[in-house]
Amino acid sequence: MTKPGVPILELVGVEKVFPNGTCALRGVDLAVWSGKVHGLLGANGAGKSTLIKVLSGAIPASKGAVIWRGSRVNWSTPAEVKAAGIATLHQHIPLVPTLSVLENVFLGDHGIWRCSPVDGARFDQLTASIGYDIDPYALVADLSIGQRQMVAILQALAAGADLIVMDEPTASLASEEREVVYRVVRHLAASEGKAVVFVSHFLDEIIALTDEVTILRDGTSVLHARTKDLDEENIATAIAGQPVVSLSPPDTRVSVFRDEPFLVVDELSSPDTLAPCSFKVFRGEIVGVAGFLGSGRSELLHAIFRADPHAAGSVRLCGTQVGNSVSAAIHAGIALVPEDRMRQGLVPDFELWKNMTLPHLQNVARAGVFPVRAREFEWAQEAVRRLSVRTISVDIPVSELSGGNAQKIAIAKWLFGGTRLFLLDEPTAGIDVGARANILQLVREIAASGSAVILVSSDFEELLSVSDRVVVMHKGRIVAERHAHETSEHELILLSGGVTSAVRHQPATSCIQQPTREIP
Amino acid sequence: MTTRAALIRYLSLREAGVYYAFLLLLAVLAIASAMDGRPNYLSATNLTNILDQASLVGIMGVAMTVILITGNFDLSVASVAALAAAILVGTTDIIGFWPALVAALAAAACVGLLNGIIVQFLGINAFIVTLGTLTAIRGLVLIITDGRSLMVQNPDALIAMTNFESGRVDLYWPLLTAGVLLALTSIVAILRHRVMRSLPAMWPFGTAATGIAMAGLALLAGPTLSVANPVIYLFAFAFLAWLVLTFTTVGRRLYAVGGNAEAARLSGINVNAYKLGAFLLCSVAAGFAGVLFGCRFGAVNPTALQGGELTVIAAAILGGTSLFGGAGSVVKTVIGALLLFTLTNGFNILNLGANYQGVIEGTVIIVAAAIYTVGGKRRHATGRNKASGRATTEKAAISATPTEDAI
Numbered sequence: 001m002t003k004p005g006v007p008i009l010e011l012v013g014v015e016k017v018f019p020n021g022t023c024a025l026r027g028v029d030l031a032v033w034s035g036k037v038h039g040l041l042g043a044n045g046a047g048k049s050t051l052i053k054v055l056s057g058a059i060p061a062s063k064g065a066v067i068w069r070g071s072r073v074n075w076s077t078p079a080e081v082k083a084a085g086i087a088t089l090h091q092h093i094p095l096v097p098t099l100s101v102l103e104n105v106f107l108g109d110h111g112i113w114r115c116s117p118v119d120g121a122r123f124d125q126l127t128a129s130i131g132y133d134i135d136p137y138a139l140v141a142d143l144s145i146g147q148r149q150m151v152a153i154l155q156a157l158a159a160g161a162d163l164i165v166m167d168e169p170t171a172s173l174a175s176e177e178r179e180v181v182y183r184v185v186r187h188l189a190a191s192e193g194k195a196v197v198f199v200s201h202f203l204d205e206i207i208a209l210t211d212e213v214t215i216l217r218d219g220t221s222v223l224h225a226r227t228k229d230l231d232e233e234n235i236a237t238a239i240a241g242q243p244v245v246s247l248s249p250p251d252t253r254v255s256v257f258r259d260e261p262f263l264v265v266d267e268l269s270s271p272d273t274l275a276p277c278s279f280k281v282f283r284g285e286i287v288g289v290a291g292f293l294g295s296g297r298s299e300l301l302h303a304i305f306r307a308d309p310h311a312a313g314s315v316r317l318c319g320t321q322v323g324n325s326v327s328a329a330i331h332a333g334i335a336l337v338p339e340d341r342m343r344q345g346l347v348p349d350f351e352l353w354k355n356m357t358l359p360h361l362q363n364v365a366r367a368g369v370f371p372v373r374a375r376e377f378e379w380a381q382e383a384v385r386r387l388s389v390r391t392i393s394v395d396i397p398v399s400e401l402s403g404g405n406a407q408k409i410a411i412a413k414w415l416f417g418g419t420r421l422f423l424l425d426e427p428t429a430g431i432d433v434g435a436r437a438n439i440l441q442l443v444r445e446i447a448a449s450g451s452a453v454i455l456v457s458s459d460f461e462e463l464l465s466v467s468d469r470v471v472v473m474h475k476g477r478i479v480a481e482r483h484a485h486e487t488s489e490h491e492l493i494l495l496s497g498g499v500t501s502a503v504r505h506q507p508a509t510s511c512i513q514q515p516t517r518e519i520p
Numbered sequence: 521m522t523t524r525a526a527l528i529r530y531l532s533l534r535e536a537g538v539y540y541a542f543l544l545l546l547a548v549l550a551i552a553s554a555m556d557g558r559p560n561y562l563s564a565t566n567l568t569n570i571l572d573q574a575s576l577v578g579i580m581g582v583a584m585t586v587i588l589i590t591g592n593f594d595l596s597v598a599s600v601a602a603l604a605a606a607i608l609v610g611t612t613d614i615i616g617f618w619p620a621l622v623a624a625l626a627a628a629a630c631v632g633l634l635n636g637i638i639v640q641f642l643g644i645n646a647f648i649v650t651l652g653t654l655t656a657i658r659g660l661v662l663i664i665t666d667g668r669s670l671m672v673q674n675p676d677a678l679i680a681m682t683n684f685e686s687g688r689v690d691l692y693w694p695l696l697t698a699g700v701l702l703a704l705t706s707i708v709a710i711l712r713h714r715v716m717r718s719l720p721a722m723w724p725f726g727t728a729a730t731g732i733a734m735a736g737l738a739l740l741a742g743p744t745l746s747v748a749n750p751v752i753y754l755f756a757f758a759f760l761a762w763l764v765l766t767f768t769t770v771g772r773r774l775y776a777v778g779g780n781a782e783a784a785r786l787s788g789i790n791v792n793a794y795k796l797g798a799f800l801l802c803s804v805a806a807g808f809a810g811v812l813f814g815c816r817f818g819a820v821n822p823t824a825l826q827g828g829e830l831t832v833i834a835a836a837i838l839g840g841t842s843l844f845g846g847a848g849s850v851v852k853t854v855i856g857a858l859l860l861f862t863l864t865n866g867f868n869i870l871n872l873g874a875n876y877q878g879v880i881e882g883t884v885i886i887v888a889a890a891i892y893t894v895g896g897k898r899r900h901a902t903g904r905n906k907a908s909g910r911a912t913t914e915k916a917a918i919s920a921t922p923t924e925d926a927i
Binding site: 305307326327329330331336338343344345346347348349350354358359361362365368369370371373395413 | 526721767768769770772773775776779780782783784785786787788789790846847
């Protein structure tokens, strides 16, 4: 067992450099104690996912020490890590949906019999130990996401884990289900003496649930403190870092025409995912939508694009009602660049030019029926030039492009059909800096040309640098609206995290430990 | 991609394998029968025989290709064809040939709509739904025929049926002219693309080859060449389907729907309409094949065409159609059907015994699928190497060579 006075897991100066030169972790220190819930926070790209991968053994650290129960270890496979007693619960829970809860919980056992009578007793013991009851013979396919989380926790415990890493376990849960997760996590730490690393974007739950907090920024652990010495303000400041440097000053743009609304969204809602939302967008404006995973931001864009058949409420563009179908929305001049470009935005086997002309095919077709290749190529080549897409030709399948270039194609397919309103869902997620700059430049150009853009991004720094106005979403509703120059990344993190009251601007630093390391 | 690189890919085993296989098979059979001292295998009579035998499966195969392109599947085609045949034969005596034909096609269309509605709006997998209708429709045929063979009695109706199905069309001059014209226009199109230096479209090369093959076939067979009506129907249908798939917005959207239904939906395409339309087309085409079948014999028995759906799907697979949607060519499916029937025909002519036929046919299908799958993987690997601009290992460099040479 763990020696008293020694953390169960300690990371000292862990660094991770990927073969392509990306430096994801620049020195992370972390100490996790048995019987404690440890909150891990950080903005997108701060290195949380990489750190979790290192912890779960999916990738090795390039430098630094991992100390498990007081002795230095050198794990290289997930199996070793599991055997040592660390279980990682990923956001997408890998359970077998066609098997029962019981079978899933003991999936890692290597006995011969599919169901031994001993398992039933062990199962009861486990459920008692976390104070959560679930039918062992229910099929996992029939369970809610929250219940699956619980099954995953039981699975981890059955494998004998002493440290459980939970990656945003509550991101896609309803509030009652969150309460269950909180209760079980507290119980695990307090009564069972397990260590829990709890990764979350929601500041309120970090404050309520954790005993200690470590905050990552730019691959470094910048803050480590006991939770009771902190409040949401300090945490938000530490996450954002400061001062927040804009990518470019937002007030260089002028041409927003506020005389009459361009887009009017009235009481737009969707069952279970989107509470009624109303807002206006003006010509030439870039409106940012801030919010974390599961906040309803993508659902809002899909509803505006009329791609959600269950949505209610009205959308008016330039005073004209937009009919309730995607083709009506496209006809009205609305474009949606969805979050998952390969699964929602592009036809992978289609060549670039075929992808690009798909929404407005009749515009390049003779008599609206016979597409003219030469014209299609012209469009495609022009788009490739304008967005600096790096490709040997427009005549190769889009699946052969890199992420950033494919994203450019997903946007470019809307440039030619008289689109007046662009809905961009995380257009810069997971792409390199150069492509990101191209895309943000394009967003500015689009707005300057008299169209309007609604931009969803988890990167609040980017939102603030590009947008004129930001609306904040939390749990399916719009909870705040700010002018970009009147708010800060810090405030957006608080608002998105569910904190609506007592938002102040200047950071309180009194009770924070100094950053453990200077950012280079 | 330059014209040459595109052409090399177009002529690769993966893209054009079915043509090579077909030509190879014809050559082998011709040589074998010549060595055996039998009459010329490539005679007009024998070739038109093969065409005639393959026509029904070909017609269903073309429609099957369309539905496979949209990412769906239809196992019920042979049952639907039998249903149409039974309705035609059963009602011709009462209401006359043409009304009976309309009734048969309408019944087929209803099955197609039913299939499509269940698949698209209830969200049940097409394989399961059409497996159900395959069985249920076959049962319906049993009910209609009461388990016995039906026959047409009315002599006038029989004559109308024979005219519709068994009439022969002299094809020498039409085929020669069409072949030459097609080849010439294609060559003009190729040259025009050259002059305009626009990016290459591959179809002119295909149509040029087709035109030359048509003219060659006409010259080979001589002025007495004639084919039965179903062959004409097959080629007309395949040509129309090819035109729509290659040159129209409808065709482009069919491929898009199968390639990525969600991306198609978010590009404003009415995915349900296209998928439903494919089901409808598939069943109507099957119904038409059934009508031809009924006309051929003037009679139908309850087990007619049983198991035919597998031959149809085999033809589509031989033609390189993807079972996952988004890819496929009706022309290659027709060649696939011809290949299957040439195999059968060759076994008969060479007197090799029908016992081996199943083994050979099955092997051919698996080999074809293997070539498409393995070839596809290699192409992807090559593409990735190029995209990252690194051919680090020798192996990667070798596999990338053919395409990179050409650029």
